[in-house]
Amino acid sequence: MHTSQSRRLRRLFAVVSILAASAVVPHSIASAVDPDPTADVPSSYKDFDQFPACSATVTTFCVASWGVDLNNDGVFETPDASLNISFKAWIYNIKDYKQPGLVYELEVNRPSGVPAFQELAPEIPVGTAATFAINTGAFRPSPELFASSDVNYIDVNQVDGNWITTGVIRTYSYTAAIGCEDDCNNPTSTYDYKSYAQGVLNYESPGTLRDSKKGMWVSSNASVTGGLVFDQTALTFSVDLLGPAKRPDGTDNILKYSAFVPDTFIQFAYGTTADVLATSLSTTRTDSGVTTKVASTATRVTAPIPGLLITMPDIRLYGTAVASQGVHTAALRYSTAPTLKIKPKTSLLRAPTIRRASRASSTKVKVVGASVSGATSYQAMCTKGIVTKFATAKTSTVTVKNLTKGKWSCKIRGVKKVGGRWSDKLNIKL
Structure with missing residues (x-):
């Protein structure tokens, strides 16, 4: 690979660390003892090895297809080779943690530093749709996607004995924190990605809870985002966002956060339907112990996977809502880290005997x-x-x-x- 893995996956490593810390949240659907998660990964495969294109001789751990809608006409095609656009996929967290996750991203293969290969513009303008199909053979990725892009859908299905991950995404822009440690709480600089697309399906223990998440995804343009953690006792989703308060031009860095929750998960976790749940949730943010409401919308989705789409399009990292209560976010050059929660509006019924x-x-x-x-x-x-x-x-x-x-x-x-x-x-x- 033409860049360091630590730089390439800084956001993803941070996500994994947050997920690992939150894995102690109990839920009664998890397995007490998991089978070896790496058993279905070929012994010859090494962390971060990029998948080749599928062919007559390469039938698993390969990219089956991908395309980009560069003309915005609904037609997905492999871009002309002269544009140097590529789609990459690989598995990581095999050796050290034995919790393999599937990663993908769009890249533009430019000379080093002109600009970064993860910057897709101008070759792929912001908002451009892309599609992909990844074949991981006997290895079954988690059905839940964390995306650094907008998402139309994600799905994982077994076809002829092979697990195939398919998706449709749209590139977006985000402001990255630069020159900081893994949790990125003290960046020395920022960088605006005008068009970007990356995603990871992190490892998750097998069981009905995992199966019920088929088609679930979360998306944010924060520099670092935790996975959507569900506390089954309180029926509460929570997520930590972190990023610079200002963009390089001095304007506010406005974050957005979206989560798609499929009907299967709503039924298993909440015991209700998406239509009922849409009117039963509240969204809040907590900064330095101060909790305020966050504007959000809940939209019923019926296809391709039925569920509930929850969006928070305007999350300010340096705003008056927090400052007015006597709590100020960090200085402009530092990151801030609000915790978002999606929870029932009313108190839960007591537990029956x-x-x-x-x-x-x-x-x-x-x-x-x-x-x-x-x-x-x-x-x-x-x-x-x-x-x-x-x-x-x-x-x-x-x-x-x-x-x-x-x-x-x-x-x-x-x-x-x-x-x-x-x-x-x-x-x-x-």
């Missing part, structure tokens, strides 16, 4: 809990290893179906618009 979990048949468990004041329905969850099954009912007696032989741990909660707090668990053996 779980009374029993009994065998209804060889494949069914009946979960019975005490009634919860305010609940309009109930949801039960039974987990065995990395597999979780859900069921809902109008009463606090819920039957969970399609279970297999073995020991299951079951819980129940009340639902009023969104799911309440989970009960303690009871074990049942089928």
